[in-house]
Amino acid sequence: MIGAITHVPTVFFYRSSTSTRLRTTDSGLLDHLKDSLARTLVKFYPLAGRLEPIGRGRFDLDCNGLGVLFIEAEAQTTSLDDLGDLSCCTDFQPLIPEVDYDRPIGEWPLLLVQVTKFGCGGIGLGFSISHAVVDGLSALHFKNEWARVTRGEGIGTAPYLDRGVLRAGLPPVSRQPRFDPAEFQRPPVLLPDVGCSNNKGAKPYHHETTVAKLKMTKTKVQMLKDMANAGGRTPSSTFDGRPFSTYETLTAHTWRCACKARKLRPDQPTSVGVCVDSRRRTSPPLPDAYFGNAVLDVKAAALAGDVVARPLGFAAGKIRKAVEKADSSEFLSSAVDYLKNQPDLSEFQDFHAEDDDVDDGPFFGMPNLGVISWLRLPMVGLDFGFGKEVYMGSTHEFDGDTMLLPGRDGDGAIVVAICLRVDHMEAFKRCFYGDIVV
Numbered sequence: 001m002i003g004a005i006t007h008v009p010t011v012f013f014y015r016s017s018t019s020t021r022l023r024t025t026d027s028g029l030l031d032h033l034k035d036s037l038a039r040t041l042v043k044f045y046p047l048a049g050r051l052e053p054i055g056r057g058r059f060d061l062d063c064n065g066l067g068v069l070f071i072e073a074e075a076q077t078t079s080l081d082d083l084g085d086l087s088c089c090t091d092f093q094p095l096i097p098e099v100d101y102d103r104p105i106g107e108w109p110l111l112l113v114q115v116t117k118f119g120c121g122g123i124g125l126g127f128s129i130s131h132a133v134v135d136g137l138s139a140l141h142f143k144n145e146w147a148r149v150t151r152g153e154g155i156g157t158a159p160y161l162d163r164g165v166l167r168a169g170l171p172p173v174s175r176q177p178r179f180d181p182a183e184f185q186r187p188p189v190l191l192p193d194v195g196c197s198n199n200k201g202a203k204p205y206h207h208e209t210t211v212a213k214l215k216m217t218k219t220k221v222q223m224l225k226d227m228a229n230a231g232g233r234t235p236s237s238t239f240d241g242r243p244f245s246t247y248e249t250l251t252a253h254t255w256r257c258a259c260k261a262r263k264l265r266p267d268q269p270t271s272v273g274v275c276v277d278s279r280r281r282t283s284p285p286l287p288d289a290y291f292g293n294a295v296l297d298v299k300a301a302a303l304a305g306d307v308v309a310r311p312l313g314f315a316a317g318k319i320r321k322a323v324e325k326a327d328s329s330e331f332l333s334s335a336v337d338y339l340k341n342q343p344d345l346s347e348f349q350d351f352h353a354e355d356d357d358v359d360d361g362p363f364f365g366m367p368n369l370g371v372i373s374w375l376r377l378p379m380v381g382l383d384f385g386f387g388k389e390v391y392m393g394s395t396h397e398f399d400g401d402t403m404l405l406p407g408r409d410g411d412g413a414i415v416v417a418i419c420l421r422v423d424h425m426e427a428f429k430r431c432f433y434g435d436i437v438v
Contacts, residue, residue, distance in 0.1 A: 001058055002184070002339060002348040003297050005051075005105075007112070007128040008139065009096040012382055012389040013086060016121025022150070022385030025121045033115060033384070034070055036150040041068065043158050044142050044291070046133060047111045057345035059105065061133060068111040071097050079120035086391035087408060087415065090211040093395055096126035125384075135293045136377055137277065142291075143382055150384040159291030166282075166294070172337035181338060183298055183325075184348055187368040188269035207366075207421045211396050214432055216250065218412030223436050225249045228312040244316040246414065248323075250404055251371045252315035254416060257435065258400075259304040261420070261428035264367050266305025273297050273370040274319060276326040283329035296335060297370075298322045304367065365399030366421065373404040375414065 016024050022032070041048045049063040073095075083089055097112035110133050114126040129139050141159065148156050163169075216224075228249045244252075255272050264270060278294050279286045286294055300315075300322040307315050325331055339345065350364075364370030381388050394403065396419035407413030420428055 001132065001345050003131070003295075004350045005130075005132040006101065006350075007099050007108075008131050008136070009092075009126070009128050009395045010139075011092045011095045011124050011126040011393050013080060013391045013393075014123050014125065014384075014386055015080060015390055017387050020386045024117075024123045024386050029123075029386075030072055030115060033150060037068070037070065037113065037146060040142070040146040040149045040155070043155050044145070046161065046291070047129075047142065049110060050106050051108065051110070051130070051132060052106055053104075056343060057347070057349065059132075062106075067109070068113065069097060069109040071112065071114040073114055073116040075116055076119045079118055080122040080390075081120065086393060087215075088213055089393065090213060091395075092124075092126070092393050095124040096395060097128045099128055125389075131293065133293065134291065135277070135295045136372075136374065137279070138291045138293070140377060141289065147382050147384045152385075157289050160287040160289040161291055163292060165286055165290065166292075167333075167336060172340040173333065183335070184338065186347075187271045187273065187299065187364055188301070190367055191265055191268050207399065207423075209397070209399050209419050210422045210425050211417065211419045212425055212429060214416045214418070214429065215407065216414045216416060220433075220436055221246055221250070221412070221414060224253050224312070227437065228252060228316045230311070230313070244313065244320065247373050247375060247404065248316045248319050249312070250414060250416065251319050251373075252312055253432070253435070254371065254402055254418065255300075255315050255319075255369055256307050256312065257428050257431035258369055258418075258420070258424075259307050259367075260431045260435075261424040262366055264304035264308075266303065266309075268304040268367050269301065270304045270307065270367040271299045271301040271364075271369075272319060272322075273299055273364045273368065274322055275370075275372050276323055278326070278332050281327055281329060282332055296326060296332065298326050364401075366424075369400045369402050371402045371404065375404050375406055380408075 014024055022029070026032070045063055045065070046061055048065050048067050049061055050066055051059045052062040053059045080086075095114065095116050097114040099108055099112060101108070108130070110130040112128040114124075116124040116126065118124070127139075127143070129142075134142070138159075141157070145155050145157065148154065225244060225246065228244045251272060251274070255270075259270060274297065276296050276298055278296055279290060300318040302315065302318050339348070342348070380392065382392070391408065394417070396403065396417060398419060399421055401419040403417045405415040405417060407415060416432070418428070
C-alpha cells in the first residue's frame, strides 16, 4: 500500500517458427492462450480480483474473481524487423495494455494482457500487472507458470499466498520505530530558482521527457568499478575493504551523471530510491514461492555537489549504506510497525504522476532518481510453446525512472534504461560515457 500502486509494463517479442509445438500463426493460438491463462489463474486467483479501498489510504485485495483483461490486437502492416533493433527501441507503449486510471481504483484489473499479431507472423505479448499486488519476482513466477500450462506441463510451483508471514492484519508490535522514519519522508524537492528558463513554472513532473537505453560493455563496467574502488579505500567509502558491486557502481555513476546533466546547485539535496527485496531479509526468510509484493524502497541521500565533486566511491558508499540498513529483520519489522501506525498511507503512495491535479506522494524525478535492478531476475527464456522470446522490454514514462538490465548477448554487458527531461538527456549521455576514465 506504499510506493507504486499502479501497474508495471513489460512486453515479450516472439518470431514466427515452424519447428515448435505451438506456432504463433496457429489459428487457435489466442483461444489456447486464453484457456491456459484461465487455468493458471485458478492457482493465482488474487490476480483475478480487485483492490477495494477501505479508507485512510488503505485497501484490501478482494479475491472476487472479476477476472483479467485479455486484449487481441493486430499490426498486419508491420513486421518485427520494421521495429529495428529492439534493444534500442524506446516506444513499446502501443504493445502494452493500457490501464484507465481515471476509473475508481476498485475497477482496475490487476492483470492486463495484450497479444499483438505482426504481419511477419511474430507476436508481441504485453503485460500490465499491479505493483500493489506483486513485485518483480512474483510477476515472473506467474508468467513462467502460465507458460508451463500453455505448453501442457501444468503448474510447477504453486504460489504461497499466506500474507500472515508479513504480519498482515495483525496490530503493530511497537509504537516506537527502531529506525529513522526519514526513510519514508518524501524525497528532496528542487531549491528555488533552479531549472531551465523555458520550463520555469511547470510542475517538476509535467516536463517533456524522453527515454534512452545506454549499453555499458563488460570492459566499461569494470573500468567504472575500478574508479569506484580506487582512492583511500576508507571504511566510509568501501566498507571494510569490500569492493563495490556492479549495481552499486552503476547506480552511483548514473546518479552522478544525472546531477551533472541537470546542473543541480552544489547545495541541492538529492536522493536515489533503491528497491530492496525483503524475501531473504526477514526472520525467518519468506517462503521461496511467496506471491505478493515483498519489496521496500530505501533512499540514498547526499548533496549534489558532493555526488559530483567527490570520488565515485562516495556515491557508491551512500547506496551501499542505504541497502545495508534494510538487511536487518528488525529494520523491516519496525518499518511495518511504523506504517501500521500511520493515520493515512496516501502520502506514501506514488500515484501523483498519473493525475495532473495531484501533488502528493513521493517524486523521484528531478532532483532525484529511482533505480530498479533486474540484473538478477531471470528475465529471459519465457517459452509458451512457440520458442523463447527474442527480446523483452519495458516502458518508462516519468523523469528519473531508471532500470538496470542485463545485456542480451551474455557477454557481461549491461543496459541502463533511463527516462529524463528532454533538455537533460544529451548532457546525460555525454557524462555517461565521457566520465569513464582509466
